Amino acid sequence: MDIIFFVVGLGLLIGVVLSWGFKTLPKEKWQMVAAFPREKLDQGQWRGMNLTWYGLLSANAYTFGVIMAVILAASAGMPIFVLVLVTVLLLAVTIPASKIVARIVEKKKATLTIGGALFAGVVTAPWIIMLVNATLGTAFNFHLPVAVMMACLSIGYTFGESLGRLACLSFGCCYGKPLSRCDAPTRKLFEHFNVVFTGETKKVAYASGLAGEKMIPIQIITAVIYAISGLVGTLLFLRGFAETALVETLVVTQVWRVVSEFFRADFRGERKFSMYQIMALSAIAYTIAVLAFFPDPEVAVSLDNGFKALWDPGMILFFQGVWVVSFLHSGRSTVTASKISFHVVKDNI
Template identity: 35%
Template sequence: MNFTLLISYIMTLIILIILIRYLPKERYQFIFTIPYKKLEDGRWLGKNITYYGFFNALGYTAGTLVTTALLLSFGLSFLQIFLMILFVFIICIPSSKLLAYIIEKSPHGFTVGGAVFVGVLVLPVAIYLSLKLTNFSIEFKNLIIPVYAVISVGYLLGEGIGRLGCLSFGCCYGKEITKVKSNFLRSFFESFYTVFHGECKKISYASGGCGVRTVPVQAIAILLYITTSFVSILMILKGFIISSLITSTLISQLYRFYSEFLRSDYRGVGKISSYQKMAILNIIIIFIYCYIFNGDVIYPEIQKALLEILSLKFLIFAFFIFLMTFLYTGLSTATYSVIEFKVVEKLKQLPQKS
């Protein structure tokens, strides 16, 4: 299992490095466009489908699948996991858009930090309801920490992949390198930076930062979160459940807090943003939970998950998660297209039927 994780991590890292290099380019913002209204001049207005939505959906799906597989190894049934994740998604996905609107006054974006904060608060209720509805035998108290540890890993993996969408859309961007106050960091970011291209990138129309070297906050988050997720998975498989939870929580939330100082996009009012406050509260809440719910240790049995992972219902579940998230986050409300359809000139010269 250790060797499999290592190979998976190396392959994932290679793919991520390639994507980090290319996604800020202009051509990698939109996947396709759907025409929906014909204009008087014969052209069409189009709805844009984005890579932002694709990577968000991929992140949600990957995080959910890893979470599901690990929860299965703790003895939960597929139905219990489905109900638990459904309860969390029903609350967290709309909350991510609502909090982005309240804090950033943005009707077009989503906030992962806000969704995580809400998820940390509502997860015990989701666990309790899913167990209550299915008459689960393991005590609620003993299950809290393993579920939080597993979902924390799923969040890290999903967040790491989802940040690729930020690179594509040009959101959640860092400061210009020249505006970094620390001489050491400025020197470091002279060699490791992100440059966005394209007028439709958020950094371009919101801050005029097209073609400017910026602090690579998204790239750092991607590499840091994915690496931590693999380490945390290994900890869980070895039985270090609390250590995994504390490690994943501290790394994700402390970076979330610090990275806000390196970002240039609008984060709400105040020197300490609402998202930074949420990150600190997340750490405090998790430590409180670790103290209160430190019950009997439950060791994962990954063999229990293998048959379920390969089942048809599991694949349908994954497809459903991807499709719903892709449709919800992939349809751009910040951009539009004007499309013109033409016949290839060679086809116009074909002999006409008499």
């Protein structure tokens, strides 16, 4: 498959999805995707468990990021079963870290942080790859280039984070400052480019009382910047510049992470320069240090091999498993509840 055709097609697909999300998801009805009864209350009602669009969209983003990482890694000739193992080990670190880090930084047990999960993944990824090389690699005679594998993971993360901003628009989290509290130049800049959330159960409403206000569309800006970075990284990787792709995606995403927090209004800890910003800069420095010890080797890349890896029945089941685990992790709302009642429609008897 032609590389340019693939990257352009990927960009168009992501663009359509993001455009739909930007217009639709801040509305009130796009927070809950379903609710199911858990226990019976008085007067024929049931206490419900809410399932959120945040969880569904996050699961989509997680899975898409994993798919992209697998395509690129398989294109570089890495064994499929090893890709699955590395991905599972990393998800075993990053998924719990998204809650643990948020609890430490924000002192809230029902909050998730992608920034904290990313930092945990960056720190542990080289060691996981080296562990796999030292064990299975020795037994089955293969070697995963650390820089190449990290480039695949970084590009996958960048795409996943871009699409994951749709989840934030749905839940009303990670929100920017209201224009009413910004200076005149900022208000003028975002007068016709802003986001308005509706619904009292969105985080922007119950945490800051800002439902219905025009706000800096930080989630939209982030999604676009990350999507472009992911596309550039993909092109660089498929052209054989894995190390450059790694640095490009990591620097763009983490520098923007630092900058964007100055335009956000949601709680990020007590510090003016938050722990998440410190983690972002530390992730860049750590990765550059890792690359000094594991320079980028020459790797032949074939996109056709990457797509062949997707059609393996085991890989399809693996992707489905990633989606289910991700949805169960982030889709069950712990900050909202519901009451459900059932009745018979007599006219249809």
